[in-house]
Amino acid sequence: MTVETAAPDALLGALGRFTAVPRHIGRYDTDVKTAAQALRAHPAQVVGLADEGLPHLVDPERGPLFDYDDLMNVGMFCGTGQTVPELGLRFLMRFAASPRASWYAPREWEIGVHPSRTAGGVPAGALAHLPDVSVRVPDLSAPGVELLSPGSFDDPLRASGYEATIRLTGADQTVRDPRIHAAWNEVVDELASHRVTYQTVPEALRADHHRAWELGIADCVVASRLLADRLRAAGLEATARRGYLLGLFGSDHAWCDVVEDGAHKSLDPVFAFVATVGDERGVARSPEFAAACFGSRFNRLLPCRTDSAQPLVYFDGEPAPYWAMVGVGARPRRDS
Template identity: 80%
Template sequence: METAAAGALLAALDRFTVVPIDVGRYDTDTETAAQALRASSAQVARLADTGLPHVVDRERGPLFDYDDLMNVGMFCGTGQTVPELGLRFLMRFAVSPPASWYAPREWEIGVHPSTTAGGRREGTDDVGGPRITVRVPDLSAPGVELLDGPGPAPGHGSGSGDDFTAPLRHSGYEAAVRLTGAENTVRDPRIHEVWNDVVDALASRRVTYQTVPEPLRADHRRAWDLGVADCVVASRLLADRLRAAGLEATARRGYLLGLFGSDHAWCDVVEDGVHKSLDPVFAFVATVGDERGVAKAPDFAAACFGSRFNRLLPCRTDSAEPLVYFDGEPAPYWAMVGVGARPRRSS
């Protein structure tokens, strides 16, 4: 079985585009890579020998870009890697009854970003790590109601304005929110045309849906031209094209809530004075279904064209900017391991 798993990991290298060398962040060691891929250290070493980009540190050995590792996991097809399991878990709600996507739902959320790829916090004191800045929920967004917070967790840190900053161990915030979805349809043919172009590019594999590092997300047109996209890239591109067509549109970013949270982005377009959500990546994933270990959900895929879901918490951004920063720079993908939510307990 180990040989078959090793072969699956190696085969994944031909199914995605590695991170361009100029934006790569090679700081993930073999142990962390093995944990993420549910693989042995020897299997990770074979990935390096076969061509997975890396650098060799004299003390730590091969170091990889974490986004590349996530793509190996997503495309290997073993069904056991962290990204495969995470995607299946996060998308389970898509096969629930449609009414459950829209009804008011109360959440207790905690945003305390991890500072290491393995989910472990380095340092033992308040000044032992990066200064963390996090974006807070957008309380002006439709369907978002604050019940408690947000603010620094009790006894933790301080903040002001739109963001909260705090030393390493005293970072993030906790809050309770009520999210209410909305079932909407879209009529404008200009929106239909742009939506179909973006979703069809993903469905036809002209553009590969894969993990994209934050520096490349910031240059979303370059990413699309390279033939790669994630939710941030697709949503920014969608917003660009809708605005070019004369519509009011904004790329949004926030959290997909569940037992663990996920950074997610979508597009907001205004039609007849109503803000409607367009989620090309959700629509794509729900359409391809079992190809990525997610059950097909055609009704959900259709709802991604206009409807708002009660598991998506938008944060304050102008154009899907990063939600977490370390020392003023966008935090890596793995920082999101410190985000979680649960249904609010009845008082």
């Protein structure tokens, strides 16, 4: 069976549409073979990206090595509809096209968090050192989160990983405070107008979210932290939250929590942006879902124990690279 590869011009055309990871924070550890699989491309097309200026290093034995975040952005902006990031976003956002009541009804999930320790096609046995892994655990104190499986999550971090069965219950809510409306509109409008580009942002730049925004780039972590800052500056109780967007796999996601009339309400600027631009990223446009992102809590978002959208996975005490998330899985509970 022959796998159709991306048109060469599609991958090259993505290079001018996003901002590459700054050289001093890039992790150049993903080889051509792995990149080709993620981009559904021929290896020669990946080499062509290097020739056209995509940042990389050249290893004498493995050839060009790329930053995984850069590759995810190539895939997201190439427009083929077949790359790993395009398919992942479309699949994870598919629930937005479901009936409104299905966003909030109690839903039970079987979750496995066992982050991958290697990437770039290097077998684990070929590495001198495999990192020690620690992960953030579910926030059982958050509204709508209930642990169904035995055990506990007393500490915010757990070594290696975990498995759990959790019930998530959403809430159909909106907000009234004009200060929240003003901050929300500023952030979402910047994304929707493309004055700020929604793209994958490395963890080192997420940590300096104001700098990322000044550079004109943002992902869910950057946008949520910025929104929380603006809400607090307006005198509101707000924080950036981070956890997993659940489907047949789990994806790192962040949003903002604001307190109004004693109730915690979720603000998700990136979900709202994606539902607003719709087909531009292969996701169905949904004004109803975009509006629900302004206050509602969804039954596919599992918050983890963080103070301000801190990383979910660590290698040897440092934030793990983006590709570690391939070890996160989730599925609806089979006997529910």
